[in-house]
Amino acid sequence: MLKNHTSFKIGGPADLFIYVNNQENLAALISQIASREIPFFILGNGSNLLVSDDGFNGIVLYLNEDFKSIRLKENSIIECGAGATLARVCVFAMQNNLSGLEFAWGIPGSCGGALFMNAGAYGKDISNVILEASHLTPQGTLQTLTKDNMMLSYRKSLYSENPFIITSLKLKLDRSHHKEIKNTMHQTILKRKSKQPLQFPSAGSVFKRPGGGYFAGALIESAGLKGAKIGGAMVSTKHSGFIVNTGNATAQDVSKLIKLIKEKVYLESGIILECEVKTLGNIKI
Numbered sequence: 001m002l003k004n005h006t007s008f009k010i011g012g013p014a015d016l017f018i019y020v021n022n023q024e025n026l027a028a029l030i031s032q033i034a035s036r037e038i039p040f041f042i043l044g045n046g047s048n049l050l051v052s053d054d055g056f057n058g059i060v061l062y063l064n065e066d067f068k069s070i071r072l073k074e075n076s077i078i079e080c081g082a083g084a085t086l087a088r089v090c091v092f093a094m095q096n097n098l099s100g101l102e103f104a105w106g107i108p109g110s111c112g113g114a115l116f117m118n119a120g121a122y123g124k125d126i127s128n129v130i131l132e133a134s135h136l137t138p139q140g141t142l143q144t145l146t147k148d149n150m151m152l153s154y155r156k157s158l159y160s161e162n163p164f165i166i167t168s169l170k171l172k173l174d175r176s177h178h179k180e181i182k183n184t185m186h187q188t189i190l191k192r193k194s195k196q197p198l199q200f201p202s203a204g205s206v207f208k209r210p211g212g213g214y215f216a217g218a219l220i221e222s223a224g225l226k227g228a229k230i231g232g233a234m235v236s237t238k239h240s241g242f243i244v245n246t247g248n249a250t251a252q253d254v255s256k257l258i259k260l261i262k263e264k265v266y267l268e269s270g271i272i273l274e275c276e277v278k279t280l281g282n283i284k285i
């Protein structure tokens, strides 16, 4: 069940779930899948994902083994596989006295998912550290892009608009001191713990920041929806930008709650909220 692979703990089965261990296997597999026109989906850490209760009619690919590698390339460049978690890369950076990734400490994604989303927090995002990345096209061709060609903007990238499979990333960091980096990471996690409902399954902030100085959480709260519940899905009482799974939420519950939030926020403020969370399978948000 895909619910076991998402931070929301929601989602039915996939037709096939494949752990892919290296680039050669991935290239062979992906060209076969493309030539047969089988729907496929690249799963990162499943931390920004709402999967349909019916699951996914297609193949889910999970980047394992070689794709989890992390190494120091040159003095201040880390090369990592797209399947490596941001958490492990943050620790690796700290252990090598490299600063720049502290903002990402606590973002529960993979490096591939983080680049796809241009994940960020506290005024920084992946665009601040990415140097280049490689991906496979659906035909199995390996390509490399430098940062300037990735079209990185707020929670968006060229990858979120194209069916590419990110395989590895190079991150450019700055030399610093272990103690300083550790301290910043500690402060970051304290901020997260104080503001976010980390004790419940969720997919983080459901909506993008709408711009114009507005915040989704504050708009949702002003619309009177803090703590609003449909089935097992609830607007967090700690951070109204989060929808949490209180135990037995279905994707339908979350979808209905998102619809209600969008409608009420629009009626109250005239602002249209856009979802940051991605979907898989037959589910509308």
Ligand SMILES: Cc1cc2nc3c(=O)[nH]c(=O)nc-3n(C[C@H](O)[C@H](O)[C@H](O)COP(=O)(O)OP(=O)(O)OC[C@H]3O[C@@H](n4cnc5c(N)ncnc54)[C@H](O)[C@@H]3O)c2cc1C
Pocket (backbone or CB within 6 Å): 007, 041, 042, 043, 044, 045, 046, 047, 048, 049, 063, 082, 083, 106, 107, 108, 109, 110, 111, 112, 113, 114, 115, 116, 117, 118, 119, 120, 121, 159, 164, 165, 166, 167, 196, 198, 202, 203, 204, 205, 278
């Ligand atoms: C408690 C909590 C806190 C969070 N805080 C933040 C935060 O502060 N900032 C923030 O930006 N996000 C945050 N998130 C959301 C999430 O962690 C990020 O969006 C993260 O980058 C998603 O990565 P993932 O590997 O989990 O991607 P997934 O959820 O698995 O996938 C997301 C999308 O990326 C695609 N994808 C994943 N890997 C690849 C790949 N190798 N190649 C091509 N496409 C790929 C998937 O197909 C999918 O479309 C939070 C989530 C939670 C649960």
